[in-house]
Amino acid sequence: xxxxxxxxxxxxxxxxxxxxxxxxxxxxxxxxxxxxxxxxxxxxxxxxxxxxxxxxxxxxxxxxxxxxxxxxxxxxxxxxxxxxxxxxxxxxxxxxxxxxxxxxxxxxxxxxxxxxxxxxxxxxxxxxxxxxxxxxxxxxxxxxxxxxxxxxxxxxxxxxxxxxxxxxxxxxxxxxxxxxxxxxxxxxxxxxxxxxxxxxxxxxxxxxxxxxxxxxxxxxxxxxxxxxxxxxxxxxxxxxxxxxxxxxxxxxxxxxxxxxxxxxxxxxxxxxxxxxxxxxxxxxxxxxxxxxxxxxxxxxxxxxxxxxxxxxxxxxxxxxxxxxxxxx
Amino acid sequence: xxxxxxxxxxxxxxxxxxxxxxxxxxxxxxxxxxxxxxxxxxxxxxxxxxxxxxxxxxxxxxxxxxxxxxxxxxxxxxxxxxxxxxxxxxxxxxxxxxxxxxxxxxxxxxxxxxxxxxxxxxxxxxxxxxxxxxxxxxxxxxxxxxxxxxxxxxxxxxxxxxxxxxxxxxxxxxxxxxxxxxxxxxxxxxxxxxxxxxxxxxxxxxxxxxxxxxxxxxxxxxxxxxxxxxxxxxxxxxxxxxxxxxxxxxxxxxxxxxxxxxxxxxxxxxxxxxxxxxxxxxxxxxxxxxxxxxxxxxxxxxxxxxxxxxxxxxxxxxxxxxxxxxxx
Numbered sequence: 001x002x003x004x005x006x007x008x009x010x011x012x013x014x015x016x017x018x019x020x021x022x023x024x025x026x027x028x029x030x031x032x033x034x035x036x037x038x039x040x041x042x043x044x045x046x047x048x049x050x051x052x053x054x055x056x057x058x059x060x061x062x063x064x065x066x067x068x069x070x071x072x073x074x075x076x077x078x079x080x081x082x083x084x085x086x087x088x089x090x091x092x093x094x095x096x097x098x099x100x101x102x103x104x105x106x107x108x109x110x111x112x113x114x115x116x117x118x119x120x121x122x123x124x125x126x127x128x129x130x131x132x133x134x135x136x137x138x139x140x141x142x143x144x145x146x147x148x149x150x151x152x153x154x155x156x157x158x159x160x161x162x163x164x165x166x167x168x169x170x171x172x173x174x175x176x177x178x179x180x181x182x183x184x185x186x187x188x189x190x191x192x193x194x195x196x197x198x199x200x201x202x203x204x205x206x207x208x209x210x211x212x213x214x215x216x217x218x219x220x221x222x223x224x225x226x227x228x229x230x231x232x233x234x235x236x237x238x239x240x241x242x243x244x245x246x247x248x249x250x251x252x253x254x255x256x257x258x259x260x261x262x263x264x265x266x267x268x269x270x271x272x273x274x275x276x277x278x279x280x281x282x283x284x285x286x287x288x289x290x291x292x293x294x295x296x297x298x299x300x301x302x303x304x305x306x307x308x309x310x311x312x313x314x315x316x317x318x319x320x321x322x323x324x325x326x327x328x
Numbered sequence: 329x330x331x332x333x334x335x336x337x338x339x340x341x342x343x344x345x346x347x348x349x350x351x352x353x354x355x356x357x358x359x360x361x362x363x364x365x366x367x368x369x370x371x372x373x374x375x376x377x378x379x380x381x382x383x384x385x386x387x388x389x390x391x392x393x394x395x396x397x398x399x400x401x402x403x404x405x406x407x408x409x410x411x412x413x414x415x416x417x418x419x420x421x422x423x424x425x426x427x428x429x430x431x432x433x434x435x436x437x438x439x440x441x442x443x444x445x446x447x448x449x450x451x452x453x454x455x456x457x458x459x460x461x462x463x464x465x466x467x468x469x470x471x472x473x474x475x476x477x478x479x480x481x482x483x484x485x486x487x488x489x490x491x492x493x494x495x496x497x498x499x500x501x502x503x504x505x506x507x508x509x510x511x512x513x514x515x516x517x518x519x520x521x522x523x524x525x526x527x528x529x530x531x532x533x534x535x536x537x538x539x540x541x542x543x544x545x546x547x548x549x550x551x552x553x554x555x556x557x558x559x560x561x562x563x564x565x566x567x568x569x570x571x572x573x574x575x576x577x578x579x580x581x582x583x584x585x586x587x588x589x590x591x592x593x594x595x596x597x598x599x600x601x602x603x604x605x606x607x608x609x610x611x612x613x614x615x616x617x618x619x620x621x622x623x624x625x626x627x628x629x630x631x632x633x634x635x636x637x638x639x640x641x642x643x644x645x646x647x648x649x650x651x652x653x654x655x656x
Binding site for chain 2: 052214221222236237238239245247248249250251252253254255256258259260263266
């Protein structure tokens with residue numbers, strides 16, 4: 001079977017390889033063999049190639065945060081899963097043609113969900129929903145502000161917030177996105193810049209904002225923090241600028257601001273199985289209604305992995321790059 | 329009576345004035361008249377002159393975070409306070425020769441506490457104790473790290489941590505303080521610098537550190553954050569560098585770091601009276617044992633307020649500047 005590897009860290013499109021390795025086989029009663037048919041390329045995957053994470057697949061770990069496929073075979077002790085089921089993998093070594101999983105390492109999805117919606121369900125929509133529900137007690141009508149609003153998480157957050165009756169201020173870094181993000185359910189779309197807090201106060205009628213979501217870092221973090229009301233929380237899940245977060249300490253001291261970080265990998269490692277299953281049941285129900293449009297910008301065969309990675313890096317924040325194991 | 333005012337914001341020693349105003353008189357049964365005999369100059373007072381706080385005494389508010397004095401007279405309905413009692417004021421307009429207070433606006437201290445210990449009890453020791461007790465559940469033997477360790481709060485934190493059996497790593501910005509801070513009970517004293525996390529790990533045997541206390545901001549915040557263990561909290565109460573806090577978002581995302589801010593004024597406004605009284609009873613008991621040496625570096629008459637302010641600004645972090653209403 002085919003598998004993505006990289007012998008050294010570096011630019012993903014330079015170091016990635018699609019290699020042939022032996023097929024895995026069932027060796028115990030509780031195993032499930034899944035034939036992967038699609039995976040997306042997420043920013044976190046790209047960072048992994050560059051050696052940003054402590055875990056380093058160049059030293060032998062496999063990679064790939066996300067993949068979906070169809071169950072091919074199950075061990076004799078497996079009860080809830082059967083051949084033909086569509087599943088997503090909860091592991092982080094997924095860029096392989098076949099996965100050998102145990103039941104707690106996958107989520108079975110309703111067959112009505114499409115392959116593409118399934119392929120991008122695990123990371124971005126889950127991140128967006130957990131950002132909205134974990135760090136502030138929000139009620140319909142309340143405001144949330146986020147930067148990187150045109151990213152896959154940003155778009156999912158807009159849709160999920162709208163479905164919950166929350167209102168969003170969406171900060172972007174280039175012109176021309178307002179109509180598109182408002183069509184997803186976003187209330188306001190603003191360019192990041194110096195007088196952000198003043199502009200936001202005008203747009204919201206000076207309403208309190210108790211949750212800010214940051215994926216940019218640098219000075220953008222401080223500008224988001226400046227929009228929060230007293231006691232509000234800023235939660236960061238990314239660092240697209242590559243710069244340290246910069247925040248005026250007065251916001252924390254006088255404004256009682258709280259800063260947190262979200263990492264889906266930690267959530268999945270620390271959360272009881274039943275809660276994880278319930279989370280993905282909710283998300284797949286929303287995905288089936290079309291509320292979480294996958295936004296796939298390009299599709300590549302796995303043999304073209306380097307082209308896929310180059311495209312993903314060039315178009316980050318402009319739709320998902322999907323890689324498939326379609327057979328010719 | 330004499331009172332400190334400033335008609336415009338600016339350098340404290342340039343804009344402060346000691347003016348004569350009418351003496352206050354008791355006008356209702358629940359009032360208490362206090363003759364102030366000493367107040368310290370805190371960094372927060374200096375910042376107020378410069379217009380850093382939203383509250384601006386140049387527009388008419390009085391100033392002064394802290395003062396102690398002796399009760400001169402009480403209204404007919406006052407029960408727990410009598411003439412001759414030593415008290416500290418909980419208000420923030422204290423740089424006046426006489427204060428008209430209500431009982432919830434002051435704390436009565438045991439007569440054994442000296443004037444100087446009383447004058448500096450409200451802000452710095454209370455801040456240090458609340459920093460230690462509010463943001464992490466620490467047990468004897470646990471480690472705490474702080475920068476600005478030679479400040480008045482830093483020194484109080486060392487002494488209070490030692491009294492609780494906590495161990496401290498104390499970061500300073502100049503040589504020659506190690507013996508002095510270790511004599512207060514500090515375990516390690518280190519110069520701030522690039523490899524802080526590595527040095528701290530060596531000194532503590534890689535022990536987990538779940539609380540970091542920041543009064544500097546800028547890159548120092550990020551270096552402190554780099555010393556915290558997963559799930560740890562960094563709490564900031566000052567910004568001596570004048571720079572925005574700079575922190576790698578990966579510390580929040582992968583390390584589940586939490587950032588908070590502490591402001592004594594908010595604590596005093598939001599906390600039930602009984603808890604505030606209990607806090608200062610504990611602190612004054614410690615002060616009487618000598619565990620909280622006031623560290624007064626210079627004393628000035630109130631008529632020399634400009635010289636006092638200049639000295640306080642020049643020697644910040646090297647002991648308290650105390651101003652007295654001693655009569656010639």
